[in-house]
Amino acid sequence: AQKVTQAQTEISVVEKEDVxxxxxxxxxxxxxxxxxxxxxxxxxxxxxxxxxxFDEQNEISGxxxxxxxxxxxxxxxxxxxxxxxDSAVYFCALSEPYSKLTFGKGIxxxxxx
Amino acid sequence: EPEVTQTPSHQVTQMGQExxxxxxxxxxxxxFYWYRQILxxxxxxxxxxxxxxxxxxxxIFDDQFSVERPDGSNFTLKIRSTKLEDSAMYxxxxxxxxxxxxxxxxxxxxLSVL
Numbered sequence: 628a629q630k631v632t633q634a635q636t637e638i639s640v641v642e643k644e645d646v647x648x649x650x651x652x653x654x655x656x657x658x659x660x661x662x663x664x665x666x667x668x669x670x671x672x673x674x675x676x677x678x679x680x681f682d683e684q685n686e687i688s689g690x691x692x693x694x695x696x697x698x699x700x701x702x703x704x705x706x707x708x709x710x711x712x713d714s715a716v717y718f719c720a721l722s723e724p725y726s727k728l729t730f731g732k733g734i735x736x737x738x739x740x
Numbered sequence: 741e742p743e744v745t746q747t748p749s750h751q752v753t754q755m756g757q758e759x760x761x762x763x764x765x766x767x768x769x770x771x772f773y774w775y776r777q778i779l780x781x782x783x784x785x786x787x788x789x790x791x792x793x794x795x796x797x798x799x800i801f802d803d804q805f806s807v808e809r810p811d812g813s814n815f816t817l818k819i820r821s822t823k824l825e826d827s828a829m830y831x832x833x834x835x836x837x838x839x840x841x842x843x844x845x846x847x848x849x850x851l852s853v854l
Contacts, residue, residue: 660841672783672831672845718783724841725771727785727796728833 629654631721633731640709641739647705648734650719656680659723661695661702666716666733675717678702709738742766746832746846753822754854761817761849763832772815773833773843774807776800783831789815822853 630653640646652661663675676686678695685694690710694703706713716735720728745764753759765772774786787797787807794807804820815834819826829850833843 662842664845669847670829670850671847672833674842674844677842720783722841722843725790725795725835725837727773727788727798728775728783728843729785730783732782 629656629659629721629723629729631719631729631731633719633734635734636732637735637737639737639739642711643708644738645705645707646709646736646738647703648717648719648736650702650704650731652700652702652719652721654721654723656723659721662720662722662728663693663702663704664718664720664730666718668715672718675704706736709736711738711740714738744832744834744844744846746830746849748849749847750850750852752852752854755824756821759819759822759851761819761830761832761851763815763817763834763846764813765815765832765834766836766844767813769834769836769844771795771835771837771843772807772809773835774817775831775833775845776828777831777848778828786817786830819851822851824853827851827853 632651659680661678665673690707692705716733718733719731722728747762772789777783787801788795806818829848831848832846835843
């Protein structure tokens, strides 16, 4: 069975601070995908990034960066120079190809001006 | 940019009534999903649909739930006899065939069962 653990529940930072959101996953599949979704106060789920199990190359996209490490089953997400608009719930998720997403419980990020 | 559209945005119903939640997936997508999120909790998978049939369903998706693709564009979730505990946000998602395999979500329908 697949499992996603987001141990942090709430994080509060001051604008311009860097913040890292942790995600640990469990799966017996050799091929799988990892995702981060953002849920702003308006409620929709916004796709941020996908990584497959064969691609451990970490990436930076603007203020966002991701650190995928298969050895520790972790897929962490960092926001650099946080902004108030980054305030949201962030979900890490896991899936097999063409299968359901298994979500973590989410991390509520509050960025204070 | 193509998006998944869900209607209505908010549905209020009486316990025991039937509701139909509607979704228009992204047009070239072939995989369709329903998820629900009880207030303040994580997003839970209900059912996936491909090639006009259910491909996977969770324990939550019992006999009171059904899905249908009545035409080439709509994808519906029916709850036959709503219960108080069905109150939640229901999300529809779709993904395309091929390497992308990214599920894009609609804005959700908030179902309130009174």
